[in-house]
């Protein structure tokens with residue numbers, strides 16, 4: 162089997178690429194490299210190009226005899242999506258529409274898609290279930306929801322089946338220290354904790370007066386290698402004829418900002434400089450996943466801990482303070 166991995170030169174895509182190859186599948190990566198790195202793809206077959214280039218996608222599927230697709234390629238910055246909505250609707254939504262059109266023409270029937278827990282906005286209750294109300298609070302989240310809806314309609318009108326994976330907070334790096342995130346292009350907490358630790362610039366903690374045990378926001382941090390394994394489980398599910406499904410991908414546990422800082426200080430043996438800033442509008446107080454669908458349908462559960470996340474991130478960011486450009 163050959164898997165087309167769109168966005169495979171990015172953070173999650175490159176780490177998942179390894180897991181897909183380790184599952185015995187052949188791969189081909191399609192990435193513009195606008196926000197990814199050629200080095201992250203290693204010796205996997207690679208094509209520099211855009212998902213919106215339907216003739217290229219169709220040709221690539223035929224030449225590489227692609228049967229499965231894992232679709233990561235997208236822009237992911239919430240703030241940027243609010244300043245520049247057309248950029249996100251164009252790349253994420255219109256680009257995915259062109260991709261799906263090409264995949265349909267090439268007869269591809271199985272796709273795994275990177276969505277986000279952010280489609281729920283501020284959840285009414287935790288743990289968050291897939292069936293809970295959908296209430297996007299950013300253009301970014303809306304683009305992911307629109308792609309979910311396209312996949313759903315393709316599922317009803319064509320033989321294409323899908324697994325939508327709604328990630329909670331992806332974090333950590335490859336355990337061998339060779340792949341990870343770039344804090345220059347990330348809005349996520351863990352890379353910014355690492356930046357504060359390594360560069361000494363104070364981390365801003367947005368609010369310490371939330372109604373949580375220590376007053377800081379609580380999130381579900383899932384190790385990127387566990388996330389990678391979820392994609393392989395999703396491909397396996399579709400390959401054995403499984404029906405289309407939407408699954409939360411998290412640990413089912415909530416961890417506060419202060420806890421992340423404390424674990425980082427314990428593992429590194431150094432203080433993380435930080436200060437308290439006002440709450441940010443739109444930030445949920447607490448958000449963690451109900452992970453029962455992924456366990457029941459895909460047979461997947463996260464196995465790595467917050468310590469594993471912090472230890473791997475520390476090793477990666479210490480040796481690669483400027484990501485793959487270091």
Ligand SMILES: NC(=O)c1ccc[n+]([C@@H]2O[C@H](COP(=O)([O-])OP(=O)(O)OC[C@H]3O[C@@H](n4cnc5c(N)ncnc54)[C@H](O)[C@@H]3O)[C@@H](O)[C@H]2O)c1
Pocket residue numbers: 167168169170171172173174191192193194195196197198210211212213232233234235236237252256275276277278328329330331332349
């Ligand atoms: N990082 C997270 O915490 C998180 C959480 C939820 C969902 N996601 C989703 O997971 C996916 C991967 O996220 P990531 O953190 O690895 O992001 P990333 O920016 O590191 O990787 C995205 C990759 O897609 C490529 N790309 C973008 N537009 C493209 C296009 N039109 N054609 C081809 N390639 C294109 C970029 O060059 C980059 O290499 C994204 O779809 C993102 O929305 C990420």
